[in-house]
Amino acid sequence: MTGRNLSPYMGRGFFADGVCTTLSASVGGTGMTTYAENIGVMAVTKIYATTIFLFAGVFAILLGLSPKFGAVISTIPVALLGGASIVVFGLITVAGAKIWVDNRVDFTKNSTLLIAAVTLIMGTGNYSLQIGNFDLDGIGTATLAAILLNLFLNREDKNAQTVELENKPHSAEATALPNTQI
Numbered sequence: 001m002t003g004r005n006l007s008p009y010m011g012r013g014f015f016a017d018g019v020c021t022t023l024s025a026s027v028g029g030t031g032m033t034t035y036a037e038n039i040g041v042m043a044v045t046k047i048y049a050t051t052i053f054l055f056a057g058v059f060a061i062l063l064g065l066s067p068k069f070g071a072v073i074s075t076i077p078v079a080l081l082g083g084a085s086i087v088v089f090g091l092i093t094v095a096g097a098k099i100w101v102d103n104r105v106d107f108t109k110n111s112t113l114l115i116a117a118v119t120l121i122m123g124t125g126n127y128s129l130q131i132g133n134f135d136l137d138g139i140g141t142a143t144l145a146a147i148l149l150n151l152f153l154n155r156e157d158k159n160a161q162t163v164e165l166e167n168k169p170h171s172a173e174a175t176a177l178p179n180t181q182i
Contacts, residue, residue: 038053043094043095123138
């Protein structure tokens with residue numbers, strides 16, 4: 001999206017997510033997540049500077065501390081919020097499809113179509129999986145389904161696509177994920 005290879009920063013992003021989730025849990029909060037809504041906003045505005053999101057986050061926290069602002073927000077009609085949600089989540093979906101197109105994912109293969117279809121519907125349908133006290137829902141269930149379907153449907157496929165971070169297979173930063181279809 002930015003035209004730069006940001007793969008070297010992925011590890012730091014995962015680390016930051018882990019630290020934030022740990023800190024949140026230590027004070028009784030919910031798990032943190034990197035919101036995909038930002039991808040849709042960046043795709044529309046073409047603004048990729050992280051400082052903008054830092055200021056927006058601080059501004060949102062300050063507004064969250066104001067009961068009067070909360071009262072104003074509660075007056076926004078549900079239909080308006082629903083329409084905005086449709087646009088934002090539609091942009092996220094299109095950004096995801098663009099990633100598939102840019103990486104030339106082979107949708108002529110039935111296994112690829114099946115994995116994509118099941119994953120998309122399970123994710124948007126918020127399917128849940130409960131085994132005893134273990135509960136997995138939404139994107140977690142969809143991700144698990146994608147992994148299992150990929151392993152099952154492509155186990156004998158010698159030509160399954162692989163994902164490489166760089167074109168230098170012997171560098172420390174380049175990693176291939178065997179049989180990664182999507």
